[in-house]
Amino acid sequence: MKSRLPLFIFIFFCLLTLSGIVLGEPGEVFQKAVAICLSCIGIG
């Protein structure tokens, strides 16, 4: 069981990633990432 733990964790996070993709989260990441983040610069 212990030897399979990394595999289970890997599959779990793959599923989490896929869930995010299905929910359209990469689009949200894109929207934030293509605008200048004024906070990151220390403005706003």
Added chain:
Amino acid sequence: MERFRQLIQLLSAFVANCRLLITPSNPIYKGPLKHVCFPGLNCYSCPATPWACPLGALQSAFASLKANLAAGKINLGLYVIGSLGVVASLVGRMPCGWFCPFGLFQDILFRIRLPKLELWRPLTWGRYLSLIFLVIILPIFLTDKFGYGQTWFCKYLCPAGTLEAGIPLLIMSPELRSAIGTLFYGKFALMGLFIFWSMVTIRPFCRTLCPLGLILGMFNKVSWLRLRFHQNTCVDCHACELICPTGVFFATGRDDINSTKCIRCFRCYALCPGGAVTIEFSSIMKGELENIEGCDCNQKQG
């Protein structure tokens, strides 16, 4: 091994910042690669990067969680958490040692010949405070009347943002210069502090405040790739403690070799004269063979 790692660090820094055609009219990349998070601290407002920053994306998801839920939209940050988890479940915190551009920047600064200082170990707990409060709790719960929070880590702390995005964008965009104030000067001073600190202490930001390193490091014990310390072949030279960039003291039993602090640079593995440190890949295959074929692998090999 160390030369190879440095080469990979340089290549990764280039891959992370490979946008060469930067113009003031088009200061940041807006193409499809911005859907993908680079597994290192690399501000997505940096004019040279075509990737998104996982920490920035995660905080943005958390900061708009309340407002999104109120509007019936779901963005729980699953994509960012999942993609970080996929990388970390394979190699743990290895991206910090091999791919992170800000890690490379600190490594270079540490090469400057100045008297060196050890890090006061309790400061490493700052990573937990930074992750729990600045990345998770404050962005989710401290919101305005519309339900939007702030990206606290980016706004108040991240020196990579100031260095990679703030300074280049202020140079390129004169209109932004009139908007800078106390916050920018404070962040600039903090960046200066970390730059100086990196000259005298190795990787101070990674060891004291980086939430991304902590997230990846939490997988060190359960990742596919792991380090293993063999006490019986240790010659007690303590060379591993002297060369470890993040102060993982496993030979004396003070830390686990797969501690959250380990950035998987493999210096200890390369240097150990007794061969007491080995790199191991999880025995997924071995375990599966045992289960599938009903015999252990040693017997099978014999």
